[in-house]
Amino acid sequence: MAILVIAEHTNVALGAATLNTVSAAKAIGGEIHVLVAGAGSAAVAEAAAKIDGVSKVLSADNAAFAHQLPENVAPLIAEVGKGYSHILASATTNGKNIMPRVAALLDVDQISEIIAVESADTFKRPIYAGNAIATVQSSAAIKVITVRGTGFDAAAAEGGSATVEAVAAGSDAGISAFVGEELAKSDRPELTAAKVVVSGGRGMQNGENFAMLNRVADKLGAAVGASRAAVDAGFVPNDMQVGQTGKIVAPDLYIAVGISGAIQHLAGMKDSKVIVAINKDEDAPIFQVADYGLVADLFDAIPELEAAL
Amino acid sequence: MKVLVAVKRVVDYNVKVRVKADNSGVDLANVKMSMNPFCEIGVEEAIRLKEKGIATEVVVVSIGPNAAQEQLRTALALGADRAILVECNDELRSLTVAKLLKAVVDQEQPQLIMLGKQAIDSDNNQTGQMLGALTGYAQGTFASKVEVAGDKVNVTREIDGGLQTVALNLPAIVTTDLRLNEPRYASLPNIMKAKKKPLEIITPDSLGVSTASTVTTLKVEAPATRSAGIKVKSVAELVEKLKNEAKVI
Numbered sequence: 001m002a003i004l005v006i007a008e009h010t011n012v013a014l015g016a017a018t019l020n021t022v023s024a025a026k027a028i029g030g031e032i033h034v035l036v037a038g039a040g041s042a043a044v045a046e047a048a049a050k051i052d053g054v055s056k057v058l059s060a061d062n063a064a065f066a067h068q069l070p071e072n073v074a075p076l077i078a079e080v081g082k083g084y085s086h087i088l089a090s091a092t093t094n095g096k097n098i099m100p101r102v103a104a105l106l107d108v109d110q111i112s113e114i115i116a117v118e119s120a121d122t123f124k125r126p127i128y129a130g131n132a133i134a135t136v137q138s139s140a141a142i143k144v145i146t147v148r149g150t151g152f153d154a155a156a157a158e159g160g161s162a163t164v165e166a167v168a169a170g171s172d173a174g175i176s177a178f179v180g181e182e183l184a185k186s187d188r189p190e191l192t193a194a195k196v197v198v199s200g201g202r203g204m205q206n207g208e209n210f211a212m213l214n215r216v217a218d219k220l221g222a223a224v225g226a227s228r229a230a231v232d233a234g235f236v237p238n239d240m241q242v243g244q245t246g247k248i249v250a251p252d253l254y255i256a257v258g259i260s261g262a263i264q265h266l267a268g269m270k271d272s273k274v275i276v277a278i279n280k281d282e283d284a285p286i287f288q289v290a291d292y293g294l295v296a297d298l299f300d301a302i303p304e305l306e307a308a309l
Numbered sequence: 310m311k312v313l314v315a316v317k318r319v320v321d322y323n324v325k326v327r328v329k330a331d332n333s334g335v336d337l338a339n340v341k342m343s344m345n346p347f348c349e350i351g352v353e354e355a356i357r358l359k360e361k362g363i364a365t366e367v368v369v370v371s372i373g374p375n376a377a378q379e380q381l382r383t384a385l386a387l388g389a390d391r392a393i394l395v396e397c398n399d400e401l402r403s404l405t406v407a408k409l410l411k412a413v414v415d416q417e418q419p420q421l422i423m424l425g426k427q428a429i430d431s432d433n434n435q436t437g438q439m440l441g442a443l444t445g446y447a448q449g450t451f452a453s454k455v456e457v458a459g460d461k462v463n464v465t466r467e468i469d470g471g472l473q474t475v476a477l478n479l480p481a482i483v484t485t486d487l488r489l490n491e492p493r494y495a496s497l498p499n500i501m502k503a504k505k506k507p508l509e510i511i512t513p514d515s516l517g518v519s520t521a522s523t524v525t526t527l528k529v530e531a532p533a534t535r536s537a538g539i540k541v542k543s544v545a546e547l548v549e550k551l552k553n554e555a556k557v558i
Contacts (some may be wrong), residue, residue: 067473070438070450071448093466093469094468096438096450096451097438097451098438099438100434100437100442102442103435103439104438104439104440104441104442104443108404109404109522110403112433126532127432128320128430129429130532131532132326132328132529132530133531133532134526135527135530136524136527138525139524175445175477176447176448176476178474179463179475180473181471181472181473183470183471196558220558228487232487232488237471238467238472238486238488239468239472244432245427245487253551253557274555275535276547288535290537290538291555292538292539292541292547292550292555293540293541294540294542294547295540305544309548309558
């Protein structure tokens with residue numbers, strides 16, 4: 001039994017989420033291979049070869065894979081994946097985009113966003129926005145799975161010495177094209193990989209006030225997130241959203257500022273080790289999950305916090 | 310251009326679901342059911358395309374129990390022209406749903422197929438992409454903007470790092486994200502009118518699709534709960550606790 005892990009990457013760097021997915025593969029048990037489908041992505045293949053526990057890296061380097069268009073990448077994964085018992089990808093927007101297409105090409109069901117491995121065919125996954133946890137068993141010949149990173153510790157990025165093999169497959173399906181992207185540029189850590197996350201909600205009142213959170217975040221080496229309410233109100237862009245339909249985070253410390261704590265937000269952060277809530281409404285539901293709650297006006301508390309750090 | 314929108318009947322998003330005592334699932338007895346919010350956004354987008362003169366007909370399809378007629382009538386009241394219910398009482402997996410939709414696509418031949426990116430009950434986020442594989446059409450998932458231009462559709466997608474725009478050949482599949490639009494409410498006259506719009510009921514058998522699946526749900530449990538911690542009185546106390554008690558800063 002061998003497991004194929006699909007690498008998450010930017011063509012130049014390996015995505016941290018891949019390390020959590022490799023850990024999920026280890027929990028299933030078996031030889032672990034990593035597929036890097038990209039364009040000019042040799043450095044990613046080299047990085048993948050160093051992940052602890054990986055025995056082989058398959059590198060499919062083709063211009064058609066440059067932007068991870070599912071119409072081009074899914075047929076490759078389905079073709080390469082035929083010889084494996086499991087195909088795993090991170091439940092990033094990229095993994096979520098491509099993997100169901102792979103599953104349907106292989107004519108198998110997919111199991112989405114697993115948070116635990118019970119056995120090689122049985123997994124736990126959240127349903128109803130995390131209000132229930134289902135244990136599901138699959139009898140499919142090839143198990144196509146996406147992995148929620150917060151459910152698994154990252155595998156060591158160094159220590160492995162896998163062989164890298166080129167895969168000469170792939171073509172442009174010719175039905176889709178990349179037009180452009182607007183990526184948020186930030187010197188701060190990535191939300192899903194940060195040890196500390198500071199998030200703002202509707203209580204921030206506007207986008208300019210997020211500068212206050214940025215200053216606190218810089219002192220803590222933290223990433224800055226937001227609730228859906230703050231994103232929908234146009235304070236900050238969508239890629240900052242933490243919640244069921246945004247990013248799922250589980251840092252060591254999560255500081256929720258001016259966030260009431262709607263169920264869908266809690267679904268995105270309740271696995272954090274320590275949760276701090278700062279809100280002037282003492283009845284806000286966020287306090288029911290917070291380890292430390294401070295009932296205060298955030299416009300007083302945040303500058304004070306910045307000064308105290 | 311014909312637009313097909315798939316809608317799912319799910320527990321209303323305001324309902325706090327409870328796991329059944331025997332761990333066989335969640336308790337849906339006497340619980341309010343609604344159209345999946347992401348599907349509602351798909352219906353709204355299709356109707357806006359019709360209002361702009363781009364779409365000529367909006368067909369809504371649902372796969373589910375007889376009661377899903379309620380959600381189809383809602384879509385008709387919002388402005389869809391006609392509805393199809395593939396009646397099935399079993400709990401279906403996404404691949405089966407995609408196969409049933411593929412059969413409907415073969416019959417209807419729409420140019421654009423809209424689906425919600427995920428249903429808020431099973432949270433799978435699979436059906437649109439699977440339909441893409443089965444039809445061989447391109448897919449624009451997690452859409453925050455949809456622009457039809459000639460024989461292509463430009464879809465702006467919400468991705469982890471920001472936004473990505475792709476150009477897809479028609480026919481194509483689009484799955485909706487939250488910020489694509491804000492769905493309207495149905496007016497009373499339109500609700501009355503919707504009762505007279507055509508709603509066809511068919512079965513999976515008539516589409517030649519088996520509803521068997523390789524996935525079995527063994528049990529459903531309530532998640533581990535977090536208990537509330539303590540309230541601190543000041544920022545100074547908070548910083549002290551984080552440093553010395555929690556040791557996270």
